[in-house]
Amino acid sequence: MxxxxxxxxxxxxxxxxxxxxxxxxxxxxxxxxxxPSSTGTIGGFEIIGNSLVSAQQMFLGTLDKVFILDKVENNEARIDGHPAWASEYALGENTARTMNAVTNTFCAGGTVMGNGTWINIGGNSGVTYGGDTADDQSGGGPYDDPDGGKSIRTLVPCDDNSCDWIVAKSMTSRRWYPTVETLQDGTAIIIGGCNNGGYVNDAGQDNPTYEFYPSTGTPITSPFLADNLPINLYPLTFLLPSGRLLMQANRATIMLDPKTHKEYQLDDIPDAVRAYPASAGSIMLPLTPANNWTATVLFCGGADNDDWSQDWDIASFPASTSCVRITPDKSKSYTKDDAMLEGRSMANLIALPDGRVLCVNGARTGTAGYGNQSWAIGMSYADNPVLTPAIYDPAQPAGARWSRTGLQASTIPRMYHSSATLLADGAVLIAGSNPNSDLNIGPKIKYPTEYRVERFYPSYYNARxxxxxxxxxxxxxxxxxxxxxxxxxxxxxxxxxxxxxxxxxxxxxxxxxxxxxxxxxxxxxxxxxxxxxxxxxxxxxxxxxxxxxxxxxxxxxxxxxxxxxxxxxxxxxxxxxxxxxxxxxxxxxxxxxxxxxxxxxxxxxxxxxxxxxxxxxxxxxxxxxxxxxxxxxxxxxxxxxxx
The missing domain is CATH 2.60.40.10 (Immunoglobulins)
Structure with missing residues (x-):
């Protein structure tokens, strides 16, 4: 033929x-x-563009488009006559366009569902100058930002600049700092959060429940969340092959069965607090035929701290170097892993296609958060940014898993409200950092509102x-x-x-x-x-x-x-x-x-x-x-x- x-x-x-x-x-x-359309400096960073809004939240929606969400603030970029707090970044052209996220996305959660729709969940009240709560929560000047605490925003990504965020539904309760995880049927579970916010949670505003999207009814109370104040915001959550969810907050760990709502107690996590605002890096290690697709979750960094008041110098407190791992479908206990090369809070752990893990962003001292305390660095609750990334290789034997051979330092601190994502060409896009209550830029600002976008080029990038x-x-x-x-x-x-x-x-x-x-x-x-x-x-x-x-x-x-x-x-x-x-x-x-x-x-x-x-x-x-x-x-x- x-x-x-x-x-x-x-x-x-x-x-x-x-x-x-x-x-x-x-x-x-x-x-x-x-x-790839170009080459890069192996092990190094390249500043490639401007995100228009600071990348507090970020995801790869198509092969060419990255979608970015900020909190509401006085960004110079405008849409519909008010500051924008969402944008779309085109990788091929390194240009951005503003988008309309409608309500305040401050510290929301998100995921992609089984039908390809991305959701962005929760947020906070509408604000005015300086991040203060606005009198009018239905929108209006100066930022025209309705309350986002109950919002469910949806986006179907596109490459033709035609897509935008839609506020599809409202939850029955407010959620600031919720975790969102896609389940095995392609729907999403929405976990925890609080009503209005603060450095850490408290009983007066706690929302120790979870619900589903699309909704299946009234939110379900989680004893685990209720018992782990004040460190139960953004609980670290992973869908397991068993269909249960690994959940970690404060020093406690459980598995949750989302069908029966039963919680199974696991051992406490050793060495440090890992969830926000200690903000350790966390990642599920590669699922492979060799390990029979068994889930092991790695936690690295955070803060070994139990005093979450704000009347002491948090910004100078050393971040943890500890890494631990757990295989929860097989064991309730953690095991020690190789320590990080330095302490880090707010690190991103990014799965690379060669099976290694990139550790990028974060700080040697302090935690997530910002405020007006006398000890704050400007407003930042962290200091001493870690500018040089590191590589964790799970295939190496214990004692040899961390390396930074051939890696170069970035010139941009990436701490609170920064983000990172793998791209289709195998580079990693890095953006954001904004430990400030509102737009704060200028030559004398140590940790300003950051719009610069970088690519990091792993060791394989220039190979055929x-x-x-x-x-x-x-x-x-x-x-x-x-x-x-x-x-x-x-x-x-x-x-x-x-x-x-x-x-x-x-x-x-x-x-x-x-x-x-x-x-x-x-x-x-x-x-x-x-x-x-x-x-x-x-x-x-x-x-x-x-x-x-x-x-x-x-x-x-x-x-x-x-x-x-x-x-x-x-x-x-x-x-x-x-x-x-x-x-x-x-x-x-x-x-x-x-x-x-x-x-x-x-x-x-x-x-x-x-x-x-x-x-x-x-x-x-x-x-x-x-x-x-x-x-x-x-x-x-x-x-x-x-x-």
Whole structure:
């Protein structure tokens, strides 16, 4: 069959409705990812633009657009005649446009739901100059910012500058500093918060409850939240493969069953307070076939403090160096991990596609928060910013996990109200920092309102990236495997490098206050067939494990990593693309990994086997559609080899 005829047949088949047995929307074959559009200084930072509003909250919404939320303040950037407190940052052009978040998003929470809609939850009262509470809470001068304490704002990200925030619903109670986590059905749980705010929580304004969005009824009281005043704001929360939620606040830890509402007591966290305002970095470590996708959560830094009054010099109090980890579906106890290279509060821990973790932002002394106390640094409750990042490698043995070899310092302090997120090209975007009650800029301000946006370039950034073919736009929970093709350039000219190839999915999360809510790293199971004849390979890749609690449904980035170098990520939909119970299918079988030497076939043996395998496995995965796609991939393989 000619390649032209194959393409005509493909167009005909694409017009027919098909489904994926694993429950995902019908996938398409994505174009191979390209190389990054530029290079960067490895291990260093580059100031690339202006965010228009300070990035207190930030997330990657599309491959090109990052969405930013601030608290209401007197930003120079305007929208509809008042200061803006939301923006969209275009990565390709390094430009920003203002957006209208409608109500005050000060210290809100957020996540992406299973249908791809982002939500931003809660906030605080409308304010006037200096951050003081406004007399009119329905909007009006000078900032035109209605009360956001009960707000649920939604956004469907776009690339054409047409999207904006919508206040979709109101909660039944106010939530300032709530945590939000996506559940296995793609809905969200909204946890905790307080009515009006302060440095820490207190019984007079506590909201020790959780609820769901879309709403399932009256909020449910959590004894765990009620018992852990005053440090129960922004409780550190992770969906576990068991379907339970790990929750950590003050020094206490539980697992919560969101279906039965039962709380299971775990051991107290040692060494330091980790939740806001101690604000340790926290992250779920990579879920991989090697660890059977078992969740281990790492906490690093914070403050070993039990006096949360404001009548002493908090800004000089040393941050903790302690790191601890827990595997809550297997054990109720924490274990000590390697200490950080220096104490940090307000650090962001960012999952990189090579399996390592970037630690960036934060301060050596003090905590989150600001105020007018005499000991404050301006208004900041922290001092001595940590400008040099560090790398944590969970694959290294104990005692060798932290390093900063080859890493350079930023010139911008990033402390309270800063944020960071992974980008599709594998760089990390860093923005924000604003320990001030209102806009505060000028040459004599030590920690001003910060608008500068930076990129950080990990060690792999300038390497030639894999450009795999056969990547799917959607993945289900279980179902038949699919094939991904790597050519000689992708494998560095050596087919043996297929043994060091993997396919990983990362939910980049909603970044605020040292957290990336919903961040997750999952490695898919895979095997390979490598061909010495042309130094190419086929990766045989499983769908997502058949348990949505391992990786919640919704959009995510997919990377193919070869020898520690990731492709540019593509955006894929995990699950059905809808809210509700996800379809679960048996996981498809993978062939054993194999290496076909040149002597095992004639000069085109590798290409012929590669093409035939694409056709056969395409038929297995998608029936007629897969057969045609497989024919195209197979024909391309033969054609490329002939050239």
């Amino acid at each position: 000619s390649l032209v005829l194959v393409l005509v047949s493909l167009a005909s088949v694409l017009a027919q409705p098909t489904t994926l047995s694993g429950g995902a929307p019908t996938p398409t074959i994505l174009s191979p990812p390209s190389q 990236r894999p450009q795999p073919t056969g990547l799917l736009s959607a993945l289900g929970y279980g179902g038949p495997a699919f094939d991904v093709q790597l050519d000689a350039d992708d494998l560095g000219g050596d087919a043996h490098n297929a043994a060091n190839a993997s396919v990983v999915i990362i939910r980049t999360g909603f970044s605020t206050h040292g957290m990336n809510m919903g961040q997750r790293f999952l490695q898919l199971d895979s095997t390979y067939t490598a061909y010495e004849a042309n130094n190419s390979a086929t990766l045989h890749v499983s769908q997502v494990p058949p348990n949505p609690a391992i990786l919640a449904p919704g959009p995510a980035l997919l990377f193919v990593v070869v020898g520690g170098v990731p492709s540019v990520g593509v955006q894929v939909m995990i699950g059905s693309g809808r809210l509700g119970t996800q379809t679960i299918s048996a996981i498809g079988d993978l062939p054993e990994s194999s290496f076909l030497s040149a002597s095992s076939a004639d000069g085109t043996g590798g290409a012929q086997a590669n093409g035939a395998l694409s056709m056969a496995r395409g038929q297995q995965l998608f029936g007629p559609l897969g057969l045609v796609v497989g024919l195209v991939l197979g024909a391309r393989t033969l054609f490329d080899f002939a050239l």
